[in-house]
Amino acid sequence: MKWAVSLLLVDRxxxxxxxxxxxxxxxxxxxxxxxxxxxLVEWGSSTSDNEVALGMGAxxxxxxxxxxxxxxxxxxxxxxxxxxxxxxWTWIGLSLFAALPLWFSGELGSFDTALFEAVSGVTATGSTxxxxxxxxxxxxxxxxxxxxWYGGMGMVVLAVTILPFLGVGGLSLITxxxxxxxxxxxxxxxxxxxxxxxxxxxxxxxxIAAALMIAGLSLYDAVAHAFTSxxxxxxxxxxxxxxxxxxxxxEAVMIVGMxxxxxxxxxxxxxxxxxxxxxxxxxxxxTYLLLIxxxxxxxxxxxxxxxxxxxxxxxxxGIFGAVTLGTSGGFGNASSGNPGGxxxxxxxxxxxxxxxxxxxxxxxxxxxxxxxxxxxxxxxxYMRVGLLRVKHPRVVARVKxxxxxxxxxxxxxxxxxxxxYALSALVATLVLAALGQDLITSSSAAISAxxxxxxxxxxxxxxxxxxxxxxxxxxxxxxxxxIGRLEFFAIFLVAVSAYERTRRLTRVNLRR
Amino acid sequence: MSDPSxxxxxxxxxxxxxxxxxxxxxxxxxVVSTVVYLASGEMSRVDDAIFExxxxxxxxxxxxxxxxxxxxxxxxxxxxxxxLGGLGxxxxxxVVVPAFGGQRRLSEVAEGRGRRAVLxxxxxxxxxxxxxxxxxxxxxxxxxxxxxxxxAFDAATFGLTTASTGGFANYRxxxxxxxxxxxxxxxxxxxxxxxxxVAALVWMVRGKVQALWRSTELKLYASLIVGSTVLVxxxxxxxxxxxxxxxxxxxxxxxxxxxxxxxxxxxxxxWASAPQILLxxxxxxxxxxxxxxxxxRVLRVIEILGIVRRELVLQLHPRAVVPVKVSGxxxxxxxxxxxxxFQILWVLAAASGVFGIASLGGDLPTAVSGSISxxxxxxxGLGDLSGFADATVLAAPARGVLVALMFLGRLSIYPVVVVxxxxxxxxxxxxxxx
Numbered sequence: 001m002k003w004a005v006s007l008l009l010v011d012r013x014x015x016x017x018x019x020x021x022x023x024x025x026x027x028x029x030x031x032x033x034x035x036x037x038x039x040l041v042e043w044g045s046s047t048s049d050n051e052v053a054l055g056m057g058a059x060x061x062x063x064x065x066x067x068x069x070x071x072x073x074x075x076x077x078x079x080x081x082x083x084x085x086x087x088x089w090t091w092i093g094l095s096l097f098a099a100l101p102l103w104f105s106g107e108l109g110s111f112d113t114a115l116f117e118a119v120s121g122v123t124a125t126g127s128t129x130x131x132x133x134x135x136x137x138x139x140x141x142x143x144x145x146x147x148x149w150y151g152g153m154g155m156v157v158l159a160v161t162i163l164p165f166l167g168v169g170g171l172s173l174i175t176x177x178x179x180x181x182x183x184x185x186x187x188x189x190x191x192x193x194x195x196x197x198x199x200x201x202x203x204x205x206x207x208i209a210a211a212l213m214i215a216g217l218s219l220y221d222a223v224a225h226a227f228t229s230x231x232x233x234x235x236x237x238x239x240x241x242x243x244x245x246x247x248x249x250x251e252a253v254m255i256v257g258m259x260x261x262x263x264x265x266x267x268x269x270x271x272x273x274x275x276x277x278x279x280x281x282x283x284x285x286x287t288y289l290l291l292i293x294x295x296x297x298x299x300x301x302x303x304x305x306x307x308x309x310x311x312x313x314x315x316x317x318g319i320f321g322a323v324t325l326g327t328s329g330g331f332g333n334a335s336s337g338n339p340g341g342x343x344x345x346x347x348x349x350x351x352x353x354x355x356x357x358x359x360x361x362x363x364x365x366x367x368x369x370x371x372x373x374x375x376x377x378x379x380x381x382y383m384r385v386g387l388l389r390v391k392h393p394r395v396v397a398r399v400k401x402x403x404x405x406x407x408x409x410x411x412x413x414x415x416x417x418x419x420x421y422a423l424s425a426l427v428a429t430l431v432l433a434a435l436g437q438d439l440i441t442s443s444s445a446a447i448s449a450x451x452x453x454x455x456x457x458x459x460x461x462x463x464x465x466x467x468x469x470x471x472x473x474x475x476x477x478x479x480x481x482x483i484g485r486l487e488f489f490a491i492f493l494v495a496v497s498a499y500e501r502t503r504r505l506t507r508v509n510l511r512r
Numbered sequence: 513m514s515d516p517s518x519x520x521x522x523x524x525x526x527x528x529x530x531x532x533x534x535x536x537x538x539x540x541x542x543v544v545s546t547v548v549y550l551a552s553g554e555m556s557r558v559d560d561a562i563f564e565x566x567x568x569x570x571x572x573x574x575x576x577x578x579x580x581x582x583x584x585x586x587x588x589x590x591x592x593x594x595x596l597g598g599l600g601x602x603x604x605x606x607v608v609v610p611a612f613g614g615q616r617r618l619s620e621v622a623e624g625r626g627r628r629a630v631l632x633x634x635x636x637x638x639x640x641x642x643x644x645x646x647x648x649x650x651x652x653x654x655x656x657x658x659x660x661x662x663x664a665f666d667a668a669t670f671g672l673t674t675a676s677t678g679g680f681a682n683y684r685x686x687x688x689x690x691x692x693x694x695x696x697x698x699x700x701x702x703x704x705x706x707x708x709x710v711a712a713l714v715w716m717v718r719g720k721v722q723a724l725w726r727s728t729e730l731k732l733y734a735s736l737i738v739g740s741t742v743l744v745x746x747x748x749x750x751x752x753x754x755x756x757x758x759x760x761x762x763x764x765x766x767x768x769x770x771x772x773x774x775x776x777x778x779x780x781x782x783w784a785s786a787p788q789i790l791l792x793x794x795x796x797x798x799x800x801x802x803x804x805x806x807x808x809r810v811l812r813v814i815e816i817l818g819i820v821r822r823e824l825v826l827q828l829h830p831r832a833v834v835p836v837k838v839s840g841x842x843x844x845x846x847x848x849x850x851x852x853x854f855q856i857l858w859v860l861a862a863a864s865g866v867f868g869i870a871s872l873g874g875d876l877p878t879a880v881s882g883s884i885s886x887x888x889x890x891x892x893g894l895g896d897l898s899g900f901a902d903a904t905v906l907a908a909p910a911r912g913v914l915v916a917l918m919f920l921g922r923l924s925i926y927p928v929v930v931v932x933x934x935x936x937x938x939x940x941x942x943x944x945x946x
Contacts, residue, residue: 080827080828080829080830081828084827084828302871347870347871348870348871348874348875348876348879349867349870349871349872350871351870351876352863352866352867352870352871352876352879352880353867355863355866356863379852379856380856382852382853382856383853383856383857383860386849386850386852386853387853387926387929387930387933390527390926390930391527391528391930391933391934408845408849411849411852412819412845412848412849412852413823413826415819415852415855416819416820416822416823417823418855418856419816419819419820419852419855420820420823422855422859423816423817423820426793429789430786430789430790430793433784433785433786433788433789433790434747434786436784436785437785438785438877439785439788439789439792439877439880439881439894439895440876440877440880442785442789443789443880457876458876489823489824489827492824493824493827493828496824497828
């Protein structure tokens with residue numbers, strides 16, 4: 001294995017220096033095993049025969065990734081611009097290639113629906129355009145689940161595991177990709193940090209799969225849902241999502257699974273390496289649980305008071321709904337036996353509580369999307385300091401997180417990101433509305449896509465399908481998913497630098 | 513011009529005292545007006561009277577009465593509350609806050625970047641200018657309405673509610689009652705001007721074209737109006753028949769929204785959702801800082817855009833020093849911090865409002881738009897609140913939420929929060945003393 005990797009990485013005289021191309025190529029290569037697994041599942045199932053299509057997808061991806069890796073070479077240093085470019089292009093490339101098996105299989109019709117499903121998959125969003133889901137072959141369904149598993153942790157993190165010589169660039173790559181403002185090192189070496197992240201992720205996935213099997217699911221169902229709950233994705237091979245099983249045990253396991261996926265992996269690592277108290281000591285963790293369960297409680301009570309369902313059912317659905325939106329999971333537990341799970345049909349007050357939760361998402365350094373609990377905490381403290389300064393203009397007040405003082409420039413950055421989120425959401429809402437959606441559908445879908453949530457409110461609720469959006473609207477949603485998954489900067493900066501490059505080119509041409 | 517911080521002002525030491533005075537004044541005005549409404553015998557419920565008074569003094573166009581059933585003197589009083597509310601907002605922003613001495617932390621306009629926006633040397637002189645400009649503008653609006661064909665009484669009351677960006681009308685169907693293109697054009701133009709800062713109005717009167725041209729805020733405000741008018745007209749072209757009527761109606765609803773006035777001319781509830789959402793966004797953005805209008809303010813939007821741009825540059829060049837500029841002047845870091853804080857407070861207040869209205873009986877679109885619109889002191893919204901609907905579409909408890917939002921929004925949130933915080937602190941201290 002090791003020599004095979006070093007064979008790949010060896011410098012060849014014909015190589016083009018391209019920092020971006022190399023990282024993209026590596027990311028593609030890592031997707032191949034997942035595609036092969038999906039092909040295997042398809043081969044093993046008797047209901048459909050898309051083995052060739054899935055195998056072709058794997059082959060093309062292998063060829064594309066292989067060519068990129070063989071013909072490009074990495075520079076030792078990575079300036080910030082190329083870090084962002086590498087990450088952004090990796091995700092765009094991944095989405096394109098991940099769409100291939102779906103497209104080849106013909107289950108999703110045209111390429112643009114396949115691409116939407118792929119983007120929603122690799123960004124661990126979970127908005128689907130596959131309809132109906134249940135008639136589809138198992139291999140294609142499994143590939144959807146695997147995409148979300150990959151996307152939850154991130155392909156670049158995976159690429160970094162075998163790039164020991166990336167050095168500093170590696171850490172900034174992880175930072176640029178991993179959700180959240182912090183990138184704690186779990187180990188002195190970046191590559192071992194990345195390796196540990198993936199090991200933890202794999203372990204959590206296995207544990208969830210085992211728990212789901214104990215709760216009564218088949219191996220296939222358990223693995224499929226473990227992939228997407230650890231990655232807080234939200235795809236399910238059933239039209240009713242988790243509601244298909246209509247089982248409280250399964251829902252309980254999924255709730256725990258999503259909550260675990262939404263917790264910072266740094267905390268998990270500390271707990272695994274013998275310090276389980278790390279959870280309790282993290283104020284972000286406490287806030288995370290508090291917010292989710294407060295919303296769950298209030299939403300349940302409101303639904304119960306408005307006679308939507310009895311108390312136990314309200315609580316069951318309230319907790320599931322709050323967790324699925326508070327962790328950016330995006331599963332649904334509504335079914336004909338339990339119609340109260342459709343949160344787009346909750347009382348308006350309960351829905352109003354869900355919206356802030358959708359914006360927030362999970363903890364930093366987790367697989368969840370959204371603005372992250374830590375940022376919300378920082379902003380709340382920042383506001384309190386601001387109010388204190390109104391009263392006592394010369395007061396020396398700092399924003400503290402635990403023992404750590406958060407410096408003013410960092411506060412400004414967090415605030416800037418919040419503003420960026422708000423602006424993107426507003427623009428997306430307006431564009432979606434211009435393409436024919438009402439206020440609640442367009443605003444919640446914009447937030448849902450930016451937070452990599454999946455279902456939204458209004459017409460895009462958990463029992464609905466994203467085919468309600470027109471093709472251009474889906475294109476907007478796709479870009480919002482990518483922008484949200486990479487936390488704004490990567491995609492925007494690539495767009496900006498592309499614009500500047502073309503402007504520079506035209507200027508040179510004019511001078512000639 | 514002199515630094516406004518050197519201006520003497522009675523309470524220049526304690527921000528809390530000034531703010532308490534402001535909040536208390538606003539509250540007592542509301543009480544007086546409530547008494548007037550109740551004493552008139554036209555309104556029987558206390559909560560309705562309070563709502564009408566708050567909507568008046570906060571220059572919001574939400575009403576719970578049928579204006580066509582009110583006597584003329586009460587209509588005049590209703591319009592006067594809005595006019596006074598607008599004057600109060602101007603004085604708060606342009607006189608009280610700049611006079612804070614070293615404590616200009618709350619400042620909205622007349623500070624740092626706004627040196628040019630400071631009107632005059634002393635606070636008394638400043639007050640005089642603000643009042644005179646406001647009076648002059650009101651008279652101008654009155655005269656234009658009269659010339660466009662309104663009756664004298666209507667012209668006077670509509671003049672009062674236009675200049676203050678209030679939006680109370682004497683008729684259930686607001687401006688549609690007149691059914692006159694000339695009056696609508698005048699109204700739209702007056703609303704557009706009412707959303708312009710007093711400083712810019714003074715420049716206009718004095719013909720200082722350069723100063724006007726330099727103002728980023730004015731340029732953005734104007735382009736928002738023009739751009740939105742084009743968009744709304746394009747989106748509603750088939751619905752409203754096309755031609756000059758559509759353009760006029762679009763211009764009217766756009767200026768009515770962005771200036772947070774809230775006069776209605778068309779039932780936009782039947783339009784496609786895009787123009788509705790655009791109008792709601794405009795209400796949220798609001799007018800220029802230093803005008804009688806409300807909302808988030810165009811100035812703050814410019815600063816937020818500058819901050820976002822700076823963040824993008826900083827990602828590429830982590831050690832760059834990137835200033836955020838407004839009208840060619842560098843905005844101070846302290847003012848940027850205030851914008852951030854205001855942003856959070858605003859979003860928090862709006863989100864609580866949405867939750868409050870939604871759980872007290874409004875549906876989600878009504879709750880979202882009503883909350884934003886009340887916080888921006890606008891009025892019209894979406895869902896049940898669209899078109900010519902008044903606040904009676906909501907149940908009394910939900911209207912209570914609107915009252916709180918309007919009050920918060922008109923005082924730019926800060927004073928109320930600070931005073932509440934101070935009150936809680938005092939109570940705690942009293943308990944400790946025991």
